[in-house]
Amino acid sequence: MDQSNYSSLHGFILLGFFDHPKLETILSGVVTVFYLITLVGNTAVILASLLDSHLHTPMYFFLRNLSFLDLCFTTSTVPQMLVSLWGPDKTISYVGCVIQLYVYTWLGSSECLLLAVMSYDRFTAICKPLHYFIIMNSHLCLKMIIMVWSISLANSVILCTLTLNLPRCGNNLLDHFLCEFSAMVKIACVDTTTVEMSVFALGIAIVLTPLILILISYGYIAKAVLRMKTKAGQRKAMNTCGSHLTVVSVFYGTVIYMYLQPGNSASKDRGKFLTLFYTIVTPSLNPLIYTLRNKDMKVALRKLMRVPQKSSKKKRNWKS
Incomplete structure (x- = not known):
């Protein structure tokens, strides 16, 4: 049999932390807890912002998309990850690995671009408040979301296709617990x-x-906030931006450390833990960060926990 086709026929073996079985047991519990938090938290944000007519604004439209993105992102990796961590079967089919690689890269790229779109929304709301609903109309918001998903998909297709076309000479041992780009590149048997x-x-x-x-957006926002005459206005502006800034800091800090550094500068185990943080911790923190600092979202979540009210039937206040 041609060894170059071995992985195509038999898939890959995800090594994960195979040499630390006790650590895998602990991690499986941690991953399960954070995955449940992610599912509950992001689903609650989506439902609350949809059912409360007061949250039918561009800001919450993008927040719903972020929550949906986080749900898809974690679900694309965590179930397979738990199978690998729970038991002796650490294999993943070639097709499953390819799908996971493309989807994981696509959704990760989408989050980068979506956070930039959300910063433009905050810039418009604070620096051009009188024209906010005219500029950020529903058509523009929809175009922005389509652009985010389309550019990210193109990036995923290019990046993953280049990676999968690398010859592996029969090597199907991935030193990771998911089909991640850097792990796939490392098993190539040619210069990469x-x-x-x-x-x-x-x-x-x-x-x-x-x-x-x-x-740049937050540079302009900072100038606008400093020019505000009232402390109340400054606090309100900072509250609307504080959640987004926190999410940006956590997300970009992890991604830059993982992918924009020399390949051998970090230990293998550190890279795996960073992937865990990026994959399961960050998506679970996002709904908490946005709800803890947002009064409107807290009210909407309280309504969600009660019997559905007539307020959900009110007309939308988002002008198109």
């Missing part, structure tokens, strides 16, 4: 410099460019 340079260039475009746009 060209692929790594391509990935770095795409990383600049997908990760750093949105981050720069976010920083």
